Amino acid sequence: MKKYILILSVLFAFISCEEESIVFDKENGQTGVSFATTSYNLTIPSEGVAIEIPVNVTTVSSSDRTFNVSIDDSSVGASENYALASTVTIPAGAYSAVLAVSLNFEPLVDEEVYSLVLNLTPIEGGVAFDETATITYFKELPCNDIVVTVNTDAFGSETSWEITDASGAVVATDGPFSDAVETVTKEVFLEDGCYTFTIFDSFGDGQSDGTVTGNYTITCSVLNIIDGGGAFGASESKEFCINQ
Numbered sequence: 357m358k359k360y361i362l363i364l365s366v367l368f369a370f371i372s373c374e375e376e377s378i379v380f381d382k383e384n385g386q387t388g389v390s391f392a393t394t395s396y397n398l399t400i401p402s403e404g405v406a407i408e409i410p411v412n413v414t415t416v417s418s419s420d421r422t423f424n425v426s427i428d429d430s431s432v433g434a435s436e437n438y439a440l441a442s443t444v445t446i447p448a449g450a451y452s453a454v455l456a457v458s459l460n461f462e463p464l465v466d467e468e469v470y471s472l473v474l475n476l477t478p479i480e481g482g483v484a485f486d487e488t489a490t491i492t493y494f495k496e497l498p499c500n501d502i503v504v505t506v507n508t509d510a511f512g513s514e515t516s517w518e519i520t521d522a523s524g525a526v527v528a529t530d531g532p533f534s535d536a537v538e539t540v541t542k543e544v545f546l547e548d549g550c551y552t553f554t555i556f557d558s559f560g561d562g563q564s565d566g567t568v569t570g571n572y573t574i575t576c577s578v579l580n581i582i583d584g585g586g587a588f589g590a591s592e593s594k595e596f597c598i599n600q
Contacts, residue, residue, distance in 0.1 A: 389478050390486035394594070399579075402461050408454035409489055411444045411476065421446045424477040425455060428492040433470035436463045436502050437493075440474075442600070457491065464495035488534045491591040498599055499576035500547065506555075506572045507585070508533050509565040517555040517572070521545065527551070532558070537568055550597040553582060562588035576586050 392410035412422065422445045439458040446453045457472070464470070469492065476487040508515055516531030528544040557563065557571055563570030564587040571585025574596065582594045 363555050372581065382413050382415050385415055386481035387421070387479055389421055389476055389482060389484050391474075391476060391489040392486075394486050394489045395535050395581050396491040396493075397487070398459065399496045400461050400464060400493055401496045404461050405459045405493075407457050407459075407491075409457060409474075410452055410454055411446070412452045413446050414451075416449060417446075419448050421479060422449060423479065424479065426472035426475045428475050431471055431473045433472065433493075434463060436460065437470060438472055444476075455528055459491070459493055463493060464493075466495055469494045469578055482504045494578050498576060499579060500545055500598060502571070502574050502576045502581065502598070504528075504530065504544060504553075504574050506531070506533065507563075507570050508536070508538055508540065509568040509570040510537055511535055511559065511565050512538065512540075514558045515555065515570070516558075517553065519546070520552050520554070523551050531556075537570075541571075546598050547600040550595065550600060552593055554591055554593040555588070556591045557585070557589070560590045562586055562590075562592070572587060 365409075378380055390412055392412050396407065398405055398407070405533075413421065419485075422443050424443055425441065439531050440455065440462070444453055444455045455474075457474075459472075460574050467505040472493070474489045476484050478484040478487075504517065504519075506515065506517065512533030513530075513535045515533055517530070518526050518529040527546065528542070530540070530542045534541055553574060559571075561583045563572070569586055571583065573583040574581040576598075584592055584594060
Protein backbone atom coordinates (compact mmCIF):
# COMPACT_ATOMS: atom_id res chain seq x y z
CA MET A 357 0.00 0.00 0.00
CA LYS A 358 2.88 2.40 0.81
CA LYS A 359 4.37 1.82 -2.69
CA TYR A 360 1.09 2.88 -4.32
CA ILE A 361 0.94 5.99 -2.14
CA LEU A 362 4.51 6.86 -3.10
CA ILE A 363 3.83 6.41 -6.81
CA LEU A 364 0.68 8.53 -6.62
CA SER A 365 2.53 11.24 -4.72
CA VAL A 366 5.30 11.39 -7.34
CA LEU A 367 2.74 11.44 -10.17
CA PHE A 368 0.77 14.26 -8.50
CA ALA A 369 3.96 16.25 -7.97
CA PHE A 370 4.88 15.78 -11.65
CA ILE A 371 1.45 16.87 -12.85
CA SER A 372 1.51 19.87 -10.50
CA CYS A 373 4.88 20.96 -11.87
CA GLU A 374 3.58 20.56 -15.41
CA GLU A 375 0.52 22.71 -14.62
CA GLU A 376 2.65 25.40 -13.01
CA SER A 377 4.85 25.58 -16.10
CA ILE A 378 1.89 26.65 -18.29
CA VAL A 379 2.17 30.42 -18.61
CA PHE A 380 -0.17 32.59 -20.67
CA ASP A 381 1.82 34.20 -23.47
CA LYS A 382 0.62 37.77 -23.91
CA GLU A 383 2.84 38.24 -26.97
CA ASN A 384 2.60 34.97 -28.88
CA GLY A 385 -0.57 33.42 -27.44
CA GLN A 386 -3.97 33.20 -29.07
CA THR A 387 -5.59 36.63 -29.33
CA GLY A 388 -8.98 36.99 -27.70
CA VAL A 389 -11.15 40.04 -28.31
CA SER A 390 -14.16 41.21 -26.34
CA PHE A 391 -16.45 44.11 -25.52
CA ALA A 392 -15.67 45.35 -22.01
CA THR A 393 -19.34 46.33 -21.56
CA THR A 394 -22.05 44.32 -23.29
CA SER A 395 -25.27 46.11 -22.33
CA TYR A 396 -26.39 49.75 -22.51
CA ASN A 397 -29.76 51.39 -21.84
CA LEU A 398 -29.96 54.95 -23.12
CA THR A 399 -32.45 57.78 -23.34
CA ILE A 400 -31.69 59.93 -26.39
CA PRO A 401 -32.01 63.73 -25.89
CA SER A 402 -32.58 66.19 -28.72
CA GLU A 403 -28.84 66.67 -29.27
CA GLY A 404 -28.28 62.92 -29.62
CA VAL A 405 -25.88 60.71 -27.69
CA ALA A 406 -22.29 59.67 -28.40
CA ILE A 407 -20.88 56.72 -26.47
CA GLU A 408 -17.58 54.86 -26.53
CA ILE A 409 -17.67 51.10 -26.13
CA PRO A 410 -14.35 49.71 -24.83
CA VAL A 411 -12.89 46.80 -26.81
CA ASN A 412 -10.17 44.68 -25.20
CA VAL A 413 -7.67 42.12 -26.47
CA THR A 414 -5.66 39.56 -24.53
CA THR A 415 -2.33 39.99 -26.35
CA VAL A 416 -0.06 42.86 -27.28
CA SER A 417 1.37 43.46 -30.75
CA SER A 418 4.02 45.65 -32.32
CA SER A 419 1.55 46.64 -35.05
CA ASP A 420 -2.03 47.89 -35.18
CA ARG A 421 -4.75 45.24 -35.26
CA THR A 422 -8.17 45.82 -36.80
CA PHE A 423 -11.30 43.90 -35.86
CA ASN A 424 -14.55 43.89 -37.84
CA VAL A 425 -17.77 45.09 -36.21
CA SER A 426 -21.11 44.04 -37.69
CA ILE A 427 -24.72 44.94 -36.93
CA ASP A 428 -26.75 41.91 -35.95
CA ASP A 429 -30.01 41.14 -37.76
CA SER A 430 -31.82 41.16 -34.43
CA SER A 431 -31.34 44.95 -34.16
CA VAL A 432 -34.53 47.02 -34.09
CA GLY A 433 -34.43 50.42 -35.80
CA ALA A 434 -33.42 51.97 -39.12
CA SER A 435 -29.81 52.73 -40.02
CA GLU A 436 -30.40 56.50 -39.79
CA ASN A 437 -30.87 56.06 -36.05
CA TYR A 438 -27.14 55.56 -35.50
CA ALA A 439 -23.63 55.95 -36.91
CA LEU A 440 -20.52 53.87 -36.22
CA ALA A 441 -17.46 52.48 -37.97
CA SER A 442 -17.43 48.92 -39.29
CA THR A 443 -14.05 48.27 -37.63
CA VAL A 444 -12.19 49.02 -34.43
CA THR A 445 -8.40 49.26 -34.32
CA ILE A 446 -6.22 48.34 -31.36
CA PRO A 447 -3.06 50.47 -31.60
CA ALA A 448 0.37 48.86 -31.53
CA GLY A 449 1.49 48.12 -27.99
CA ALA A 450 -2.03 48.48 -26.57
CA TYR A 451 -4.59 46.10 -25.14
CA SER A 452 -7.69 48.20 -25.75
CA ALA A 453 -9.45 50.77 -27.90
CA VAL A 454 -12.94 52.22 -28.14
CA LEU A 455 -15.71 51.87 -30.69
CA ALA A 456 -17.50 55.22 -31.10
CA VAL A 457 -21.27 55.00 -31.59
CA SER A 458 -23.58 57.97 -32.21
CA LEU A 459 -27.34 57.73 -31.67
CA ASN A 460 -29.61 60.27 -33.36
CA PHE A 461 -32.74 61.89 -31.94
CA GLU A 462 -34.63 63.09 -35.03
CA PRO A 463 -35.54 59.72 -36.63
CA LEU A 464 -36.89 58.27 -33.38
CA VAL A 465 -40.59 57.84 -32.72
CA ASP A 466 -42.13 58.70 -29.35
CA GLU A 467 -42.49 55.71 -27.00
CA GLU A 468 -40.77 53.35 -29.44
CA VAL A 469 -37.98 51.19 -27.99
CA TYR A 470 -35.05 50.38 -30.28
CA SER A 471 -32.01 48.14 -30.03
CA LEU A 472 -28.64 48.13 -31.75
CA VAL A 473 -26.88 44.77 -31.47
CA LEU A 474 -23.18 44.73 -32.39
CA ASN A 475 -20.93 41.75 -33.04
CA LEU A 476 -17.13 41.55 -32.90
CA THR A 477 -15.20 39.27 -35.28
CA PRO A 478 -11.87 37.84 -34.08
CA ILE A 479 -8.74 38.00 -36.25
CA GLU A 480 -7.65 34.83 -38.04
CA GLY A 481 -6.52 32.28 -35.48
CA GLY A 482 -8.04 34.28 -32.66
CA VAL A 483 -11.15 33.90 -30.55
CA ALA A 484 -13.97 36.21 -29.45
CA PHE A 485 -15.78 36.23 -26.09
CA ASP A 486 -18.34 38.75 -24.82
CA GLU A 487 -18.43 39.54 -28.52
CA THR A 488 -21.99 40.92 -28.58
CA ALA A 489 -22.97 44.34 -27.24
CA THR A 490 -26.60 45.47 -27.09
CA ILE A 491 -27.63 49.12 -26.93
CA THR A 492 -31.29 49.60 -25.99
CA TYR A 493 -32.43 53.16 -26.63
CA PHE A 494 -35.49 55.35 -26.96
CA LYS A 495 -36.39 58.97 -27.57
CA GLU A 496 -36.35 61.26 -24.57
CA LEU A 497 -39.73 62.80 -23.94
CA PRO A 498 -41.06 64.99 -21.14
CA CYS A 499 -42.96 62.71 -18.80
CA ASN A 500 -45.04 64.07 -15.90
CA ASP A 501 -47.93 61.60 -15.81
CA ILE A 502 -46.68 58.63 -13.83
CA VAL A 503 -48.51 55.40 -13.08
CA VAL A 504 -48.09 53.74 -9.69
CA THR A 505 -48.91 50.02 -9.84
CA VAL A 506 -49.20 47.87 -6.71
CA ASN A 507 -49.59 44.10 -6.90
CA THR A 508 -50.74 43.18 -3.41
CA ASP A 509 -50.26 40.06 -1.36
CA ALA A 510 -53.32 38.50 0.33
CA PHE A 511 -53.34 41.22 3.01
CA GLY A 512 -53.64 44.39 0.97
CA SER A 513 -55.36 46.14 3.88
CA GLU A 514 -51.90 46.38 5.47
CA THR A 515 -50.41 48.19 2.44
CA SER A 516 -50.41 51.89 1.58
CA TRP A 517 -48.02 54.30 -0.13
CA GLU A 518 -47.20 57.99 -0.45
CA ILE A 519 -45.06 60.27 -2.60
CA THR A 520 -43.37 63.28 -1.01
CA ASP A 521 -41.64 66.16 -2.75
CA ALA A 522 -38.21 67.62 -1.97
CA SER A 523 -39.66 69.65 0.92
CA GLY A 524 -41.25 66.55 2.49
CA ALA A 525 -44.82 67.47 1.57
CA VAL A 526 -47.08 64.56 0.59
CA VAL A 527 -48.21 65.04 -3.02
CA ALA A 528 -49.91 61.68 -3.64
CA THR A 529 -51.08 58.68 -1.64
CA ASP A 530 -53.14 55.52 -1.95
CA GLY A 531 -54.28 52.54 0.13
CA PRO A 532 -54.88 50.66 2.28
CA PHE A 533 -56.23 48.14 -0.23
CA SER A 534 -58.55 45.15 0.10
CA ASP A 535 -57.58 41.77 1.53
CA ALA A 536 -57.33 40.10 -1.84
CA VAL A 537 -54.56 39.49 -4.34
CA GLU A 538 -55.11 42.27 -6.85
CA THR A 539 -53.43 44.84 -9.06
CA VAL A 540 -54.14 48.46 -8.16
CA THR A 541 -53.03 51.36 -10.36
CA LYS A 542 -53.14 55.11 -9.83
CA GLU A 543 -52.21 57.87 -12.25
CA VAL A 544 -50.41 60.85 -10.71
CA PHE A 545 -49.28 64.11 -12.29
CA LEU A 546 -45.95 65.34 -10.92
CA GLU A 547 -44.20 68.61 -11.65
CA ASP A 548 -40.57 68.45 -12.73
CA GLY A 549 -38.40 67.72 -9.71
CA CYS A 550 -37.27 65.00 -7.34
CA TYR A 551 -39.48 62.90 -5.09
CA THR A 552 -39.50 60.03 -2.61
CA PHE A 553 -41.87 57.07 -2.91
CA THR A 554 -42.56 55.21 0.35
CA ILE A 555 -44.63 52.05 0.68
CA PHE A 556 -45.87 50.97 4.11
CA ASP A 557 -46.94 47.69 5.63
CA SER A 558 -48.79 48.04 8.95
CA PHE A 559 -48.04 44.44 9.99
CA GLY A 560 -44.33 44.87 9.36
CA ASP A 561 -43.65 42.05 6.94
CA GLY A 562 -43.74 43.98 3.67
CA GLN A 563 -45.52 42.62 0.62
CA SER A 564 -45.07 38.99 1.58
CA ASP A 565 -47.64 36.91 3.40
CA GLY A 566 -45.71 33.62 3.26
CA THR A 567 -47.58 32.46 0.17
CA VAL A 568 -47.96 35.44 -2.13
CA THR A 569 -45.24 38.02 -2.76
CA GLY A 570 -46.39 41.44 -3.93
CA ASN A 571 -44.52 44.19 -5.72
CA TYR A 572 -44.83 47.75 -7.01
CA THR A 573 -43.64 49.87 -9.94
CA ILE A 574 -43.69 53.49 -11.02
CA THR A 575 -43.69 53.93 -14.78
CA CYS A 576 -44.04 56.83 -17.19
CA SER A 577 -44.58 55.95 -20.83
CA VAL A 578 -41.76 53.52 -21.72
CA LEU A 579 -39.76 54.52 -18.63
CA ASN A 580 -39.53 52.20 -15.65
CA ILE A 581 -38.77 54.73 -12.93
CA ILE A 582 -38.62 52.52 -9.82
CA ASP A 583 -39.70 49.07 -8.72
CA GLY A 584 -39.56 46.95 -5.60
CA GLY A 585 -41.59 44.83 -3.22
CA GLY A 586 -41.28 41.62 -1.28
CA ALA A 587 -40.40 41.34 2.41
CA PHE A 588 -39.20 44.92 3.03
CA GLY A 589 -40.48 45.12 6.62
CA ALA A 590 -42.57 48.05 7.85
CA SER A 591 -41.68 50.40 4.97
CA GLU A 592 -39.45 50.95 1.97
CA SER A 593 -38.46 54.29 0.39
CA LYS A 594 -36.96 55.08 -3.00
CA GLU A 595 -35.99 58.40 -4.51
CA PHE A 596 -36.64 59.37 -8.15
CA CYS A 597 -36.68 62.45 -10.34
CA ILE A 598 -39.01 63.68 -13.08
CA ASN A 599 -37.47 65.30 -16.18
CA GLN A 600 -34.18 65.99 -14.40
